[in-house]
Amino acid sequence: MPSNEELLAELAALRTTDLPTRGGRTLAHVYDSGLPCLDGLATAAYSAFAPVNGLDTAAFPSVVRLENEVVSFVARLLGGDAATRGSFTGGGTESILLAVRAAREHSRAVRGVTEPELVAPDTAHAAFRKAAHYLGLRLVTVPTDPSSCVPDPADMAAAITERTALVAVSAPSHAHGVLDPVAETANAAAERGVWCHVDACVGGMVLPFLRRLGHELPDFDLSVPGVRSLSVDLHKYGFAHGGASVVLYRDGELRRHQYFSSTDWPGHPVVHPTAQGTRSAGPLAAAWAVLRRLDEEGYTELAATAIGATEEIVAGINGIDGLRVVGAPAATLLCVASEHADPLHVADEMRERGWFLRTQLSFGAHRRNLHLTVTPATAPRVPELLSDLADSVRAAAALPSPDPAPDLAAAVAALDADTVSSEDLASVLDAAGLDRSAGGLPSRTAPLLALLDGAPTALRERLLTELTGSLLTGSGL
Ligand SMILES: Cc1ncc(COP(=O)(O)O)c(C=O)c1O
Structure with missing residues (x-):
């Protein structure tokens, strides 16, 4: 029987492969007040x-x-x-x-x-x-x-x-x-x-x-x-x-x-x-x-920090050639269109620079874009974020399109979401770069996401189900 210490060390080691949940560089999934005292209390x-x-x-x-x-x-x-x-x-x-x-x-x-x-x-x-x-x-x-x-x-x-x-x-x-x-x-x-x-x-x-x-x-x-x-x-x-x-x-x-x-x-x-x-x-x-700890006063201060950071980010983004904030954001969530560089590449470039930004697929009149959830922890990092974003846009603009090659695109276009088999979907995902043996997504996800983006909604949904199911196999231990 392993000791408590061994098991906790194993869990801690697993966490090192995850996105950081604190530090303000993960702009999706996590909400970081930037106040270390809160985590200890909550835990x-x-x-x-x-x-x-x-x-x-x-x-x-x-x-x-x-x-x-x-x-x-x-x-x-x-x-x-x-x-x-x-x-x-x-x-x-x-x-x-x-x-x-x-x-x-x-x-x-x-x-x-x-x-x-x-x-x-x-x-x-x-x-x-x-x-x-x-x-x-x-x-x-x-x-x-x-x-x-x-x-x-x-x-x-x-x-x-x-x-x-x-x-x-x-x-x-x-x-x-x-x-x-x-x-x-x-x-x-x-x-x-x-x-x-x-x-x-x-x-x-x-x-x-x-x-x-x-x-x-x-x-x-x-x-x-x-x-x-x-x-x-x-x-x-x-x-x-x-x-x-x-x-x-x-x-x-x-x-x-x-x-x-x-x-x-x-x-x-x-x-x-x-x-x-x-x-x-x-x-x-x-x-x-x-x-109880934050009360209305604490939340007001955190909202001031988060909205201040958001406004700084909006101004910075509008100064980067080819980027544009979509709509009139009411609070601290931003949708950013990228006109010259593919947003999927921009997100990958940002990932290489230590940031996580989410991507949103095409929908109606909207081309695929970037999504940022700004929390107070990002406030001290805004200048670094904007400079890395400008570099990422430049690097992404120099990359070839992440869209599937014509033969893969034709194979996807021929699939019918209602009748396609899991095996056929799996081979399409493999061709777009899914590395099942690595137990997760590849470090650059642009080709996979571009494949999804080009598919009709019902097929996108089937592909996503297949992708997640192929990772969650229930094997291990
Ligand atoms: C506006 C809105 N509604 C609903 C949800 C769903 O919340 P949850 O992920 O906690 O189920 C979210 C999550 O981001 C959201 O932003």
Whole structure:
């Protein structure tokens, strides 16, 4: 039997192959406050509650207290009042799934909707597509303007029908970081008695503090009367460890439709407020500790640092030939178009210089582009980031196109997503550079991503499924 020390050393060694989660050079996936004191606190709180089962509120009353305090903190920030209710969930996707489920049940009970539809701008987070898919709603997407990246409020209103169970808007959107027309959409929904959800997963812990700092922002939260629910992630700009989000409802009557309970089986009586059954209370305790430690003052300071860095980055990017910030970002997420150098190469070049930027594939009028999530930890590194970005753009512009060679492109074009076999997809991925034996993606991902980018959506999705499945083989130990 290996010793504890040996196992922990093995885990530490594994981490060395990962992206750094701290230090401000990873501009996706991680949210770094840049305050080392927070990590120690969150980790200690996490371990203290890791063995507590958050499912059983009677057995573990500590969970009730922590959850109520966390929910009331975010409700106060986001336009809630004494009637507001909420739930602590495992993440943004779960919060969205729950809100969609509650809206679907509510529309059936109150308005008799039997063939429910979910209306959202085409920029809504993929979690809404997943919710529609899992929960049997038809997704109705409203096109967004290619330069502002937001939908016309009149188009949102026109898409709402008697079948609409829920209309969703983002504050801000993930892909472009822009604010959807929340109040106009919520008002149009309210006039038809339809549920409006605000996805503030990424913005809910930044926008209220930007406002406090004097930034002019339209109303986007529960202060808008037609908004019935709102999702906000604490594991993003709440700077909590992963697995921490909140879904808020205007009142308990709306939230009731989220809960699931069953006594129709031979085991113990079941009530599941969220999608999970047994769940560790670790993420809740860690989020609670970080909220208490930072409080509104700490979050305001962090928002000031992050927005200052974002503004500096925007100015720097606009000074780099061929780069352009897309839309008018409302907070700290940026979508950057690269006109001369292929953005997939730019991301690879940045990776070689120690930075991680995400790439987004072509969508509608948008060519593939770069995505940056700016957190306070990046602030001291902005000059270095901009200089490496300028170098990366120059280096990328000198590279040949990452698009597949004509024979590979023709092979991909001949594939039908509905009938193609896993083996055929695997050989296409291998030809584009996937190195299965290395147990991960190649260090330069541009050819693989370019292959995906050139494929129709359904085939892209099959290729991604194949790619991930080929890495997660369940072999080892
Ligand atoms: C706007 C928005 N909504 C939903 C999500 C999904 O959140 P999660 O990844 O926590 O499930 C994200 C994640 O980035 C997001 O930015």
